[in-house]
Amino acid sequence: MNAENNIQTINIGILGFGTVGQGTWKHLEENDKFWAKILGVELIPQRASVRSIEKARNVKISDSALTTDSLSIVDDPEIDLICELIGGIEEAKILTLHAFEKGKSVVTANKALICEHGDELFEAAEKAGVQYGFEASVAGGIPIIKVLRESMVANEFPLIYGILNGTSNYILTRMEREGVSFEDVLTDARELGYVEADEALDLDGVDAAHKAVILAYLAHGIWVNLEDITVEGIRRISTEDLQAARKLGCKIKLIGVIRRNFENNHISVGVYPALVPMDEIIARTDGVYNGISLTGSVVGTVVLTGRGAGQDPTAGSVISDIVDLVKAKKGISGAVKLRHVTPNECKPAKAVEIQGSFYLRLTVEDRPGQLAKVADCLAEHEVSLATVSQRPKSKSATSTVILTTHDTNEHSMNMAIQSLETLQGVIEKPVLFRVFDPNAVSKG
Template identity: 50%
Template sequence: MSVRTLRIGLCGLGTVGQGVWKHLTADRPELEARLGVKLELARGAVRNPKKRRSVRIPASKLTTDALAIARDPSIDIVCELVGGTDLAREITLEALRRGKVVVSANKALICAHGAEIFATAREHGGRFLFEASVAGGIPIIKALREGLVANRFPLIYGILNGTCNYILTQMEERDAPYTQVLGDAKRLGYAEADESLDVEGWDAAHKASVLAYLAHGVWVRPEQMIVEGIARITPADFKNANALGFGIKLLAVIWRDFETNELSVRVHPTLLPESHVVAKVNGVFNAISVQGDVVGTTLYIGRGAGQDATASAVISDIVDAVALLRRQKGEMIDGDFIETTARRQAPPRIAPPEHIEGRYYLRLTVEDKPGVLSAIAAVTARQHVSIASVIQSPAERAGAASLVLTTHRSNERALRNTIARLRRLRPVLEEPVLLRIAEFPE
């Protein structure tokens, strides 16, 4: 009996695409033996066919027309690795309309157009696989949709951006300012030339949107989230946090109250107890903690980005695509299954700010003179924000002091109102810095 040949097209041969091509070429004999098919790397779409690449690809296999790969009836599996959302959306929809399997590492695409993509796949019999879109080589998507399928998820949180984690780690270890460490990260290739997507929290927000969909069956847009970055954190914040027994991490937090059926998704710098295992995850590594109502807490740690880690996840989806095409794997991969499983009750509502509760760290640069602390305390008292501790130290600017307040439990609306009123106080010299204090189970 002849062995079936499945043809794979790669739209995009940047860092990840080259990694996929390299590892599929090297591992193809073993994969073919395990899967019972022949795998052919049929075409690769690039902007510039003459550009030097780290892998040798025959010129005859290159094209500048990515949509031609999506439309090619002889190609069974289309890997969308171009990035962005415009061309990536066209490629994905074109391939799905032809009943193909599409593999994507594009969290921004899924966040912006996930509902349309899954609807198109359902209508035309295509499949959309996206393990590489979140946390690189960590198989978190398979864990949520397959391994933990018996669970509901009250809490998912973790480090989803390796660039920010590297910067924060270096700031703490070297007692170095943000701008210096950011420059080092760019030189080492850990940060893009335009770092804003990473350091302002949007990359993590896109990934959190994907995880929220997998866990709860609804799309939460970044504008519905609290999204804050790391640019205003200073070495002094690490010293203050350490004095309080905390480290600082940029975390994505997906919380659902199943009694009120409210959901919040947020990304922000967070003070984590130094003893917490996620607080010990440093450098470019990611970590995701998943709390299930049946299994309890599970934790996933690994490289969240980079050529090999992301290529590993893409190839994992290619293997699943082969199984789908051979009818060896069921509906667990389809968007229909995710939505049906997640919606065991009515879709959750987005929680209003007053229902998102926790403790807070607030740093103020103020005039160094009598009466300032009492004026600040009067503002917090009017908003029913109770102060738990105060740390006062000299500020970098002359004639100023740094005040760090920690609060008892409060809520996002009360803190927003507090900060709005503190800005109006004449002794407050700079924009307040607000960080959340984690209260997660170990």
């Protein structure tokens, strides 16, 4: 059924079936029931264009859904919405403009295209009355574009800066941590498939510059020419520099910086390695992570970090754009459903089902065997100790004992604490804190 009238399904055509294209297909299919619930519309990934139909893929897709002819997908009257994920500039531009002419909205992750031709494309989309979503083009899974345009709508932005390229950040992080040379880490990064075929994009700051240009436009309404701004890469950074920076309380990061001076109304946009003070979140955003610090005139500084690339994070952003576009089409946008529409059959965990480790501070009588008594008491409730330190309190016959436990459950710990409270030689009510393990994502 066509998307324009009495929408029941939105058929999605994906141009380019690489990493992000396949990720988008996969997550659209896996969550098909969810889209119907939140949108009242089914999102159907229907066709995809590829370079070679025969190539083996990780995503299940029938050969009949594949074509080598991207244009045929754009022209297909059954296809309502286009995801342009082929990358590159010329062909992507032609296909995008053609989709707009056909009245089809487009979602893209193509930063180079928007950086070069954003002005023309945005105008064409508005003229055609269609939508153009590009959340995935900057910082992969970090929802920077939505935050900048919608959440921080009441702000002007004197400063936006951050790490916009994960590959170069990965290289710098490993150089810094392991003292390994640029060339050696680069070899590894190539083997891991982290480096773009055109290495200048990652190593010479070009990819980050594309993104900085887009952010500068969104924040300030001015398209800066890539040729007019400082764009430096990471090739000249040595491990010695990284060490020297550390002594200065900084890390060297490849950052994109967009400054607006409201007094003289200047804007400066650049991408370059810089020493960033260690107390900045951006300085401690390591590995393949990206991080962006937005300083808004109203809200102050908001920092977002997350995966800047990769199949799933980028596909997640593509899909959030698809959902927004469909909402806009249906006129239900903004009217986010307040009440939850996923089955809420989950239930609060019982204490015995919540795993975790604990920090425990006790004040005890300072006498032989007291610590053993405490440990025995814990062991009775199957709480075992990870670390122990004991220190006598000055001017008293008591000691402070600080313990951490191995993984246990809340019920056992509660029972152990109750026993400790009545244990001979334990003077005050024990102080108990949880040790938070962010890697244990679903201990509840």
